[in-house]
Amino acid sequence: AQSVTQLGSHVSVSEGALVLLRCNYSSSVPPYLFWYVQYPNQGLQLLLKYTSAATLVKGINGFEAEFKKSETSFHLTKPSAHMSDAAEYFCAVSGGGSEKLVFGKGTKLTVNP
Amino acid sequence: NAGVTQTPKFRILKIGQSMTLQCTQDMNHNYMYWYRQDPGMGLKLIYYSVGAGITDKGEVPNGYNVSRSTTEDFPLRLELAAPSQTSVYFCASSQTGVGSPLHFGNGTRLTVT
Numbered sequence: 001a002q003s004v005t006q007l008g009s010h011v012s013v014s015e016g017a018l019v020l021l022r023c024n025y026s027s028s029v030p031p032y033l034f035w036y037v038q039y040p041n042q043g044l045q046l047l048l049k050y051t052s053a054a055t056l057v058k059g060i061n062g063f064e065a066e067f068k069k070s071e072t073s074f075h076l077t078k079p080s081a082h083m084s085d086a087a088e089y090f091c092a093v094s095g096g097g098s099e100k101l102v103f104g105k106g107t108k109l110t111v112n113p
Numbered sequence: 114n115a116g117v118t119q120t121p122k123f124r125i126l127k128i129g130q131s132m133t134l135q136c137t138q139d140m141n142h143n144y145m146y147w148y149r150q151d152p153g154m155g156l157k158l159i160y161y162s163v164g165a166g167i168t169d170k171g172e173v174p175n176g177y178n179v180s181r182s183t184t185e186d187f188p189l190r191l192e193l194a195a196p197s198q199t200s201v202y203f204c205a206s207s208q209t210g211v212g213s214p215l216h217f218g219n220g221t222r223l224t225v226t
Contacts, residue, residue, distance in 0.1 A: 009153060032212040043117075043203055043217030044156075051212060090155060094211045100171065101146075101215060105155040 002027045002093045006104035014112050019063075019078040021107045023091030026072060031095040033074045035065055038088045038106075047089070050074060061085070086111045115139050119204050119218035126194040126225045134189040134221050136204030144207045145187040146215065147171075147179065149200040156203065162187055163210060194225045 007022040036044040048059025148156040158171030205215040
């Protein structure tokens with residue numbers, strides 16, 4: 001069965017600093033991997049998606065993620081944090097014969113002025 | 114284009130009461146999902162549907178029922194509300210299932226007292 005582990009339930013950075021949110025997955029076959037963002041009192045929105053076309057995936061709002069098969073990781077980064085990036089971020093995996101998308105527990109990002 | 118619409122936004126139920134959470138999408142997506150979100154736990158899949166007339170259980174289906182009579186609508190029924198069902202419920206849809214991004218509604222916040 002697929003699973004997702006997000007390291008760190010809370011991450012705090014200063015405005016302008018690097019954002020790094022960690023995600024490791026387990027899957028017996030090459031997966032589909034996603035990052036979603038949730039702003040307060042809203043549903044989740046797709047940030048980016050990995051589908052094996054390229055290991056470095058660019059998403060919206062300056063975020064990108066790198067797929068590393070050897071490390072079973074799909075970490076999310078942004079070079080310079082903005083106050084508007086404060087939100088909760090979810091990594092998710094699907095594939096391997098399952099129609100279901102499995103989510104990590106989420107990482108809440110705080111951006112300090 | 115409204116996307117995925119959920120009603121109501123908020124609801125308070127007494128233990129043992131019943132209610133239906135409504136979900137409708139206008140994107141002609143075949144796949145629809147119900148998730149619940151609890152703090153620090155990520156999203157857990159309750160039920161999903163791959164098309165009109167077809168539903169299947171997710172990770173946490175107990176205490177819930179669904180139906181899918183049309184492509185657009187996917188209501189979630191709580192028959193005998195329990196405090197453990199206090200949560201935020203999200204409906205989502207996708208075009209082709211596995212590998213296809215989910216489009217989320219804004220959620221229904223349910224409290225059972």
